[in-house]
Amino acid sequence: MTDAKKTRSYKLRIWRQPDAASTGRLVDYEVADVDPDSSFLEMLDHLNETLVKKGEEPVAFESDCREGICGACGVCIDGRPHGPVTHLTTCGLRMREFGDGVTITVEPFRANAFPVVKDLIVDRSSFDRVIERGGYVSVNAGSAPDANALPISTDMAEDAMDSAACIGCGACVASCPNASASLFVGAKIRQMKILPQGDVERTRRALAMVEQMDAEGFGDCSNHGECEAACPKAISIENIATLRREYLRAAFRS
Amino acid sequence: MDVEIVDGSLSSGSPDGDIQTKWDRHRFEMKLVNPANKRKYTVIVVGTGLAGGAAAATLAELGYNVLNFCIQDTPRRAHSVAAQGGINAAKNYPNDGDSVWRLFYDTVKGGDFRAREDNVYRLAQCSVNIIDQCVAQGVPFAREYGGQLANRSFGGAQVSRTFYARGQTGQQLLLGAYGSLMRQVDAGRVKMFTRREMLDLVVVDGHAKGIICRNLATGKLERYAADAVCLATGGYSTAYFLSTNAVNSNATAAWRCHKRGAYFANPCFMQIHPTCIPLSGPSQSKLTLMSESLRNDGRIWVPKKQGDTRPPSQIPEDERDYFLERRYPSFGNLVPRDVASRAAKLACDEGYGVGATGLAVYLDFSEAIERLGRDNVKQKYGNLFDMYEEITAESPYETPMRIYPAPHYTMGGLWVDYNLQSTIPGLHVLGEANFSDHGANRLGASALMQGLADGYFVIPYTLGNYLADTKPGFDDTNDPAFDEAETNVRGTIDRLLAARGKKTPREFHWELGRLLWDQCGMSREQEGLRQTAEKIRELRDEFWQNVHVAGSGEELNQHLEYAGRVADYFELGELIAVDAYNRNESCGCHLRLDHQTEEGEAVRDDENYSHVAAWEYTGDLSKPRLHREKLEFNNVHLAVRNYK
Numbered sequence: 001m002t003d004a005k006k007t008r009s010y011k012l013r014i015w016r017q018p019d020a021a022s023t024g025r026l027v028d029y030e031v032a033d034v035d036p037d038s039s040f041l042e043m044l045d046h047l048n049e050t051l052v053k054k055g056e057e058p059v060a061f062e063s064d065c066r067e068g069i070c071g072a073c074g075v076c077i078d079g080r081p082h083g084p085v086t087h088l089t090t091c092g093l094r095m096r097e098f099g100d101g102v103t104i105t106v107e108p109f110r111a112n113a114f115p116v117v118k119d120l121i122v123d124r125s126s127f128d129r130v131i132e133r134g135g136y137v138s139v140n141a142g143s144a145p146d147a148n149a150l151p152i153s154t155d156m157a158e159d160a161m162d163s164a165a166c167i168g169c170g171a172c173v174a175s176c177p178n179a180s181a182s183l184f185v186g187a188k189i190r191q192m193k194i195l196p197q198g199d200v201e202r203t204r205r206a207l208a209m210v211e212q213m214d215a216e217g218f219g220d221c222s223n224h225g226e227c228e229a230a231c232p233k234a235i236s237i238e239n240i241a242t243l244r245r246e247y248l249r250a251a252f253r254s
Numbered sequence: 255m256d257v258e259i260v261d262g263s264l265s266s267g268s269p270d271g272d273i274q275t276k277w278d279r280h281r282f283e284m285k286l287v288n289p290a291n292k293r294k295y296t297v298i299v300v301g302t303g304l305a306g307g308a309a310a311a312t313l314a315e316l317g318y319n320v321l322n323f324c325i326q327d328t329p330r331r332a333h334s335v336a337a338q339g340g341i342n343a344a345k346n347y348p349n350d351g352d353s354v355w356r357l358f359y360d361t362v363k364g365g366d367f368r369a370r371e372d373n374v375y376r377l378a379q380c381s382v383n384i385i386d387q388c389v390a391q392g393v394p395f396a397r398e399y400g401g402q403l404a405n406r407s408f409g410g411a412q413v414s415r416t417f418y419a420r421g422q423t424g425q426q427l428l429l430g431a432y433g434s435l436m437r438q439v440d441a442g443r444v445k446m447f448t449r450r451e452m453l454d455l456v457v458v459d460g461h462a463k464g465i466i467c468r469n470l471a472t473g474k475l476e477r478y479a480a481d482a483v484c485l486a487t488g489g490y491s492t493a494y495f496l497s498t499n500a501v502n503s504n505a506t507a508a509w510r511c512h513k514r515g516a517y518f519a520n521p522c523f524m525q526i527h528p529t530c531i532p533l534s535g536p537s538q539s540k541l542t543l544m545s546e547s548l549r550n551d552g553r554i555w556v557p558k559k560q561g562d563t564r565p566p567s568q569i570p571e572d573e574r575d576y577f578l579e580r581r582y583p584s585f586g587n588l589v590p591r592d593v594a595s596r597a598a599k600l601a602c603d604e605g606y607g608v609g610a611t612g613l614a615v616y617l618d619f620s621e622a623i624e625r626l627g628r629d630n631v632k633q634k635y636g637n638l639f640d641m642y643e644e645i646t647a648e649s650p651y652e653t654p655m656r657i658y659p660a661p662h663y664t665m666g667g668l669w670v671d672y673n674l675q676s677t678i679p680g681l682h683v684l685g686e687a688n689f690s691d692h693g694a695n696r697l698g699a700s701a702l703m704q705g706l707a708d709g710y711f712v713i714p715y716t717l718g719n720y721l722a723d724t725k726p727g728f729d730d731t732n733d734p735a736f737d738e739a740e741t742n743v744r745g746t747i748d749r750l751l752a753a754r755g756k757k758t759p760r761e762f763h764w765e766l767g768r769l770l771w772d773q774c775g776m777s778r779e780q781e782g783l784r785q786t787a788e789k790i791r792e793l794r795d796e797f798w799q800n801v802h803v804a805g806s807g808e809e810l811n812q813h814l815e816y817a818g819r820v821a822d823y824f825e826l827g828e829l830i831a832v833d834a835y836n837r838n839e840s841c842g843c844h845l846r847l848d849h850q851t852e853e854g855e856a857v858r859d860d861e862n863y864s865h866v867a868a869w870e871y872t873g874d875l876s877k878p879r880l881h882r883e884k885l886e887f888n889n890v891h892l893a894v895r896n897y898k
Contacts, residue, residue: 005535018809019809019810034537035534035535035536035537037534037535037647038534038535038537038538039539041539042537042538042539043537045537045539045760046537048813049758049760051804052758052802052804052813053758053802055804056804057804057805058804058805058812058813060810060812062327063501064326064331064333064500064501064502064503065331065333065335065336065500065501066500066501066539066540066542067336067540067542067543067641068641069335069336069422069424069425070326070331070333070335070336070500071330071331071335072326072327072331088644092641092644092645094644094645094647096647117471117810118809118810121327121810123327124327124328125327125328125448127328128328128329128330128436128439128446128448131432131433131436132436132437132439132440133440135433135436136391136392136430136433136434136436136437137390137391137392137433138437139387139390139391139434140312140315141308141311141312141315141387141434141710141711141714142383142387142710142711143390144383144386144387144389144390145386145390146386147345147385147386147388147389147390147395147403148345148347148402148403150389151397151400151401151402152397152401153397153399153401154396154397154398154399154401156397157394157395157396157397158394160392160394161394161419161420161426164394164419164426164429165420165422165425167425168328168330168331191392191394192392195392195394197389197390197391197392198392
């Protein structure tokens with residue numbers, strides 16, 4: 001812990017938009033007395049308290065667990081999804097990363113498939129609809145064999161876990177010039193492709209999820225690699241290669 | 255604070271006879287719903303965590319129509335996602351002496367003999383199936399080199415029965431349940447309603463038949479009718495302001511059910527988790543938990559000298575007090591959570607605490623790094639060390655972590671019988687939202703187990719037993735009970751918006767949290783509890799006069815959502831204090847300073863307090879009625895917990 005903490009002040013430019021139908025704009029705010037050890041979201045909490053006290057409307061933003069695992073939070077900070085520190089969610093970002101007095105621009109994750117709900121909150125239900133089409137193993141409760149009946153090597157389990165670590169925040173989409181969801185979809189496809197449990201539905205899954213991804217208005221991948229850099233869980237772009245191979249394979253087999 | 259006491263009014267309804275065959279017999283004796291009739295029934299499930307998500311998916315698999323609600327933008331974010339350490343199951347894969355009976359025994363003992371034996375035994379039985387189910391779903395559990403599932407030992411257990419997926423077990427189990435749920439959404443058997451907050455329960459002719467929700471995106475109030483309601487809305491640690499729970503976790507749905515007639519059991523049983531990152535400043539919005547698995551290799555200590563401000567590296571070995579190892583030589587750093595938390599508090603209260611606030615103890619890995627090597631430690635705990643460093647800017651590889659206990663999990667919750675039904679017929683309560691399985695203290699890696707047991711393997715049977723006696727197809731949202739409930743909800747919202755006072759809901763919440771933490775936290779004392787109940791009442795009155803809520807009700811308004819939750823914490827907070835005041839013993843998390851040994855160990859009073867305290871709302875918040883359900887121990891011998 002730092003001794004005799006000195007608080008900081010910031011100039012903020014924050015996207016305000018009352019609802020999906022209205023036009024939004026950047027509004028300037030100043031926030032003072034910020035504890036440098038507080039998180040970016042706690043800085044916004046602090047701003048909101050001062051706004052409410054002044055009779056103004058607080059800034060709407062999404063967050064929940066505030067420990068980097070639920071995937072609810074996520075804003076663009078100076079143009080970067082989740083801000084300047086790599087492999088970190090917005091809730092994990094600390095204000096000590098920002099020098100005293102600097103201007104910080106805060107915007108929602110932008111993509112056609114993520115319409116703005118209010119201010120910094122976007123609608124990411126398109127992700128759910130992609131998963132609905134096949135991002136699972138179809139097994140009813142009660143019908144499973146003994147868990148150790150199917151040995152899985154540590155390498156395989158670790159590899160699957162690397163993909164399964166996705167928190168569904170949408171930073172990959174927001175960072176992509178094409179607003180592609182390929183990293184998100186690829187991570188789920190790859191987890192299920194590696195694990196033997198996913199094998200039975202492999203073909204159907206790849207076709208259905210890709211079809212839904214397209215229908216939601218996500219763009220295609222053109223190998224910019226921004227998604228991997230923006231991903232708070234460091235999900236590798238290799239997952240997109242897997243997605244493509246799985247889709248091609250499925251297309252030839254169907 | 256004298257309350258009316260009723261005995262003999264509550265029965266768990268579990269069958270008599272041998273505990274090992276009880277659940278089997280009960281499943282046979284319960285009524286079934288004909289497969290062709292299941293589609294005629296609609297069930298509301300509130301919550302999409304491990305309990306709610308598993309229940310919604312499984313009930314849909316059986317053929318029921320399910321309406322599933324969550325406050326988040328997607329069901330995959332429920333707070334189960336944040337559980338790190340693992341999930342227990344009596345698989346005995348390591349061949350180290352585990353069994354269903356041992357898991358049952360450990361859980362009853364760990365809960366300091368304040369849980370219902372029958373429920374706990376069933377939980378231990380179901381644990382085995384849960385792992386099978388999750389593996390079949392593709393949950394990437396950690397594996398041994400032979401391809402078998404890996405296990406580790408976890409707080410308070412002397413066998414290795416904890417299954418895990420790195421430090422993200424909750425996330426992976428939740429994504430498994432979420433996948434099953436999404437499959438049912440795709441099949442049209444679950445209708446998913448996200449960004450909906452349940453604000454009232456609708457009771458028609460004494461039976462739970464619907465809910466009133468606020469659509470959080472539009473502000474509109476909505477009515478949903480069904481043949482039964484399952485509530486899986488989690489715990490209420492957030493009443494304490496600072497907790498390890500998500501900032502949107504709240505008590506509102508459960509509390510509103512309580513005010514409709516569901517008894518609230520053991521509200522003062524609140525788990526304070528020993529290994530959290532200490533508070534750093536007043537702007538902090540939550541506390542972050544570090545998995546208890548850290549205690550497997552980390553050693554907890556404080557300086558032997560009070561007020562020692564030297565950096566830890568300059569405090570020689572013989573000037574350190576490894577107080578858990580000293581006080582509990584056989585369990586050492588692996589004592590249960592309540593014992594570890596209390597010992598840390600005691601050390602800090604006596605002036606041995608470290609860090610800028612003096613409210614922290616060290617969790618030191620230097621010995622583990624020497625013994626196992628840095629790479630091995632990194633493999634086991636790397637993500638936790640990274641998380642700690644992100645928050646504190648200190649590396650646990652170089653300097654000991656500082657930790658302090660924080661509110662984490664609530665063993666208390668809505669009272670349920672063996673079928674998970676509350677005192678309102680048709681309202682079933684699952685997961686952390688109910689009170690049933692953990693007694694006065696929950697063991698590590700048992701919350702995930704209970705949520706999934708309730709959702710996958712208990713409610714699918716017991717709900718059928720209720721529905722079999724219910725005429726299907728209730729869909730009348732114009733019933734006067736819906737009008738009354740909606741008017742009630744609207745009244746509360748209007749009252750919050752009309753106050754236009756000077757203090758924000760957050761300021762009130764902070765004050766309430768301090769009161770609860772100071773007096774209903776790790777140690778409690780009778781007079782302090784009486785005063786706290788009083789102060790909470792006063793602060794609640796001030797809240798309704800002087801709260802300021804921004805915006806309107808007819809829009810997305812997070813400030814209003816929060817204010818409504820704080821209003822409910824004030825009511826629940828008083829009941830927590832009243833419950834703690836009336837339990838004149840120490841047990842598990844509930845340490846009453848007037849009931850302890852000279853060494854500071856809890857002293858139970860089995861003769862007078864071996865019961866569940868279930869509180870009935872009488873219409874007057876300050877005059878709740880206490881129903882006592884006697885706990886019978888026929889299989890586990892009541893004993894003083896001894897971890898020495």
